[in-house]
Amino acid sequence: MAIDFDVEPEFQKQVDWVEKFTKEEIEPLDHFMSAGTDKNGKRLDEDAWKAIRVYIKDLQAQVKDRGLWGFHLGPDLGGPGLGQVKLCLLNEKLGRTRMGPYIFGCQAPDTGNMELIAHNGTEEQKRKYLEPLLAGEKHSAYSMTEPHAGEPGEFKCLATRDGDEWVLNGEKWFTSNGAGADFLIVMAITAPDKPLIERASMFLVDRETEGVEIVRNVHGFGTPLRDNYDTSPGRGGHAYIRYNNVRLPADALLGTEGAGFVGSQTRLSGGRVHHAMRAVGVCAKALDMACERALSRRSKGELLSDLQMVQSDLADSYIQLKQFRLHVLYTAWLIDKTGSYTREIRKEIAAIKISAAKVNHDIIYRTIHLHGALGMSNETALGDMWMSAPQMGIMDGTTEVHKANLSKLLLKNYEASDDLFPTYHLPKLILKAQNKFEKVIDQYLSN
């Protein structure tokens, strides 16, 4: 009996510790940072933010002591090498918070970028970029999407050779953390006339390199537009970047020339799974909120939890969450088993990427609805959580693109029938069965 839903008691202790640490330390930090004021309504000044940064370092030290810093990494990169299933059990706890991934050294986009440099970087690139990234001393961004197109075939940002240097020209946008990053991994076209798969390369670009211009720091809806014009580091956001004749040394190339798109798929595959793991946490939190509210709120003398339509919504949310979580865990288990992103695994990753958006949407919507006006207010975390649903359906490839991909991968396991009727056409199957059983009966009677 190989299937077992338990983990070793030692690891369960780690999961329990993360759950407690998240509730007691990270959730209050989230609340304090998002309020940005003290209890008298005074905005936090630079000294207060400095104190918070030191406090964060202290939390990170506790995580390191516990052996959980960078828990997504293998031992070769200084991580505990837990594998994806255990990663899922931890990530779903962190998914309930904003700062959790940062406190544990496993925040996007740094995690995917670590993977990229670890797999493709030279020793020198690893020393300069990967090591400080792993230590949490530097931060990175991934600059691929362009303002006019999210689809690689349409990309225009160009890197051309000039002697020993590369010259980068073009625009990118929605580069998460671009304004605050120490360096960027930029996808640029290096061979416009080659087939798509060989057309692009990746470059490591220091954020301070001459010609890297942050045009705006784009935020999600809900944030005032004026914040987009504050391009100073530390403000979060997704940068709109113009690369103006950025001159890069030859060794800024990450991986081999022309391998950019293939490399990006490896990076995005891991990131998609991690996002799905954290989405489980977001949905679980929404369901917890819905249950507490249903048990606490009355309408026409009855508790909401006693109303059948509320019960139906709670049941639907529970089922969706359980199915989604099991699918994410199954995908994690498959990755652990094979150690690479095989076709079968890419199919499952596409599927959980698609469901992450749908399940988030459905569960959070029901929870908001159940909370009535309170759900629509900015006095719960639901507004933030609601944002995560459409985001999930867009970032790292849109739902439609993943659906197209999933169906292609699914269909590879099937063959067309060249008969007029399909292989499962009952008259044909019955005739086949009748032929078989005619023989069975004849044999029985002749004995």
Ligand SMILES: Cc1cc2nc3c(=O)[nH]c(=O)nc-3n(C[C@H](O)[C@H](O)[C@H](O)COP(=O)(O)OP(=O)(O)OC[C@H]3O[C@@H](n4cnc5c(N)ncnc54)[C@H](O)[C@@H]3O)c2cc1C
């Ligand atoms: C929160 C967030 C963070 C992000 N972070 C980063 C980052 O760090 N770095 C980065 O480079 N990018 C980042 N992105 C950008 C993201 O990768 C793109 O938004 C995504 O790839 C889609 O591209 P697009 O926005 O240009 O949409 P488009 O490609 O223009 O798509 C628009 C619509 O057309 C539909 N569509 C497109 N193609 C097809 C098709 N073949 N069949 C059917 N429908 C189709 C899409 O599904 C979608 O509904 C981020 C996005 C978000 C929301």
